[in-house]
Amino acid sequence: xxxxxxxxxxxxxxxxxxxxxxxxxxxxxxxxxxxxxxxxxxxxxxxxxxxxxxxxxxxxxxxxxxxxxxxxxxxxxxxxxxxxxxxxxxxxxxxxxxxxxxxxxxxxxxxxxxxxxxxxxxxxxxxxxxxxxxxxxxxxxxxxxxxxxxxxxxxxxxxxxxxxxxxxxxxxxxxxxxxxxxxxxxxxxxxxxxxxxxxxxxxxxxxxxxxx
Amino acid sequence: xxxxxxxxxxxxxxxxxxxxxxxxxxxxxxxxxxxxxxxxxxxxxxxxxxxxxxxxxxxxxxxxxxxxxxxxxxxxxxxxxxxxxxxxxxxxxxxxxxxxxxxxxxxxxxxxxxxxxxxxxxxxxxxxxxxxxxxxxxxxxxxxxxxxxxxxxxxxxxxxxxxxxxxxxxxxxxxxxxxxxxxxxxxxxxxxxxxxxxxxxxxxxxxxxxxx
DNA sequence: GATTGCGTCACCAAATCTGGTGAGATTTTC
DNA sequence: GAAAATCTCACCAGATTTGGTGACGCAATC
Numbered sequence: 001x002x003x004x005x006x007x008x009x010x011x012x013x014x015x016x017x018x019x020x021x022x023x024x025x026x027x028x029x030x031x032x033x034x035x036x037x038x039x040x041x042x043x044x045x046x047x048x049x050x051x052x053x054x055x056x057x058x059x060x061x062x063x064x065x066x067x068x069x070x071x072x073x074x075x076x077x078x079x080x081x082x083x084x085x086x087x088x089x090x091x092x093x094x095x096x097x098x099x100x101x102x103x104x105x106x107x108x109x110x111x112x113x114x115x116x117x118x119x120x121x122x123x124x125x126x127x128x129x130x131x132x133x134x135x136x137x138x139x140x141x142x143x144x145x146x147x148x149x150x151x152x153x154x155x156x157x158x159x160x161x162x163x164x165x166x167x168x169x170x171x172x173x174x175x176x177x178x179x180x181x182x183x184x185x186x187x188x189x190x191x192x193x194x195x196x197x198x199x200x201x202x203x204x205x206x207x208x209x210x211x212x
Numbered sequence: 213x214x215x216x217x218x219x220x221x222x223x224x225x226x227x228x229x230x231x232x233x234x235x236x237x238x239x240x241x242x243x244x245x246x247x248x249x250x251x252x253x254x255x256x257x258x259x260x261x262x263x264x265x266x267x268x269x270x271x272x273x274x275x276x277x278x279x280x281x282x283x284x285x286x287x288x289x290x291x292x293x294x295x296x297x298x299x300x301x302x303x304x305x306x307x308x309x310x311x312x313x314x315x316x317x318x319x320x321x322x323x324x325x326x327x328x329x330x331x332x333x334x335x336x337x338x339x340x341x342x343x344x345x346x347x348x349x350x351x352x353x354x355x356x357x358x359x360x361x362x363x364x365x366x367x368x369x370x371x372x373x374x375x376x377x378x379x380x381x382x383x384x385x386x387x388x389x390x391x392x393x394x395x396x397x398x399x400x401x402x403x404x405x406x407x408x409x410x411x412x413x414x415x416x417x418x419x420x421x422x423x424x
Numbered sequence: 425g426a427t428t429g430c431g432t433c434a435c436c437a438a439a440t441c442t443g444g445t446g447a448g449a450t451t452t453t454c
Numbered sequence: 455g456a457a458a459a460t461c462t463c464a465c466c467a468g469a470t471t472t473g474g475t476g477a478c479g480c481a482a483t484c
Contacts, residue, residue: 155460156284168415171440179273183463190443200470201414201441203380209421367430383470396432402473412440413471428483433476440471445464452459 002029003120006049008040008066009082010059014105018053021109037061045073051116056083056090064090064097071098078119091134102126153195161188165201166208214241215332218261220252220278221294222271226317230265233321249273257285263328266311268295268302276302276309283310290331313337365407373400377413378420
């Protein structure tokens with residue numbers, strides 16, 4: 001069975017180019033070609049293509065919004081973002097919306113074809129440069145966990161324990177992960193509760209997640 | 213000022229190799245060379261090197277734990293994970309722990325040197341293959357945040373109890389707020405855990421907060 | 425009219441958590 | 455060098471949570 005592909009792209013030249021590429025590839029099949037978000041959301045859900053090639057800058061909205069909508073209705077459909085700029089925030093949001101690939105428009109035909117095939121295999125095709133950008137932004141998000149006011153009174157170790165707590169680990173597991181005794185973990189927990197003015201694990205976790 | 217670099221690596225051959233590489237590079241300076249996690253956590257905080265090259269498989273613990281500890285004490289120190297395998301879960305955890313790079317041991321000398329320099333510039337050096345893997349796991353995490361399949365199976369009452377749970381209330385309080393017995397609340401909790409595939413209050417709360 | 429799902433309650437055992445006391449070893453700070 | 459902070463561990467008692475079994479009434483569904 002051929003891979004059915006829909007295109008959402010407002011630029012007629014680029015849309016034609018991709019259309020031709022799809023028609024020329026033996027096991028690819030063009031499902032439909034939309035010029036804006038509105039018609040994409042109207043036609044694609046009924047067609048349920050395997051793949052959607054999605055432009056970000058559409059005349060009547062963002063391809064990221066469209067991606068989120070389509071993925072909600074068709075979770076199995078893979079969306080490949082296809083754009084000119086490698087804007088970090090866009091990439092991040094696109095992945096969050098459920099996109100499975102992020103290609104630049106200057107990519108070669110063979111890259112596009114192989115990326116679609118790889119995407120169907122469960123990979124997340126993108127250039128190394130884009131991948132690095134995403135990781136950087138991911139990295140920064142994690143790093144921002146650093147500072148917060150109420151948590152300031154906690155010692156490094158206590159914060160460490162609290163973070164494990166906030167992942168849902170039971171005491172026993174925290175102890176083994178940090179190679180310390182259960183008693184020690186409990187001591188830390190008691191002090192954490194005291195400092196955060198809470199009386200249970202759940203409250204401590206909620207307080208921690210709040211201040212993030 | 214030269215870039216001071218500490219090595220944490222249990223394999224003597226590899227440690228020597230990297231040591232030599234650092235000493236041969238003009239603006240690099242070897243800060244210290246630790247053979248296990250314990251000595252790393254003992255010596256590195258005092259030395260405050262610019263960069264730590266960290267092995268994951270240490271005889272007395274994980275380099276990821278060590279990374280988290282070091283980053284907590286020395287937030288400005290950049291940690292480069294240096295390992296044989298490109299295990300997705302390890303990579304993910306390493307980045308979460310605050311690592312800024314992930315290199316394979318089979319990398320060339322010039323790659324290692326340039327990666328360290330790039331890392332000092334704020335980049336997150338890693339091979340394209342590793343980057344893709346991380347994004348895939350990121351993608352899967354995000355994708356699961358989409359809709360709430362598990363939550364849908366909860367009855368209205370169960371969801372109600374779960375929401376109170378997620379505010380940090382203890383069982384007793386939930387019972388009195390809803391004018392039902394503690395036993396009933398516990399029954400609901402048991403069913404909630406079963407449906408959400410969790411085994412503790414904390415996990416249930418986290419799952420609930422995630423899917424929001 | 426039987427089945428099924430839901431909400432309620434009870435009893436019970438084992439595991440876990442909360443909270444208290446005390447205390448040795450280190451490191452940091454003054 | 456003394457004092458304070460941190461991390462570690464132990465022991466203990468009571469509260470809470472987890473998980474299992476069983477059961478009753480009610481409503482909706484079939």
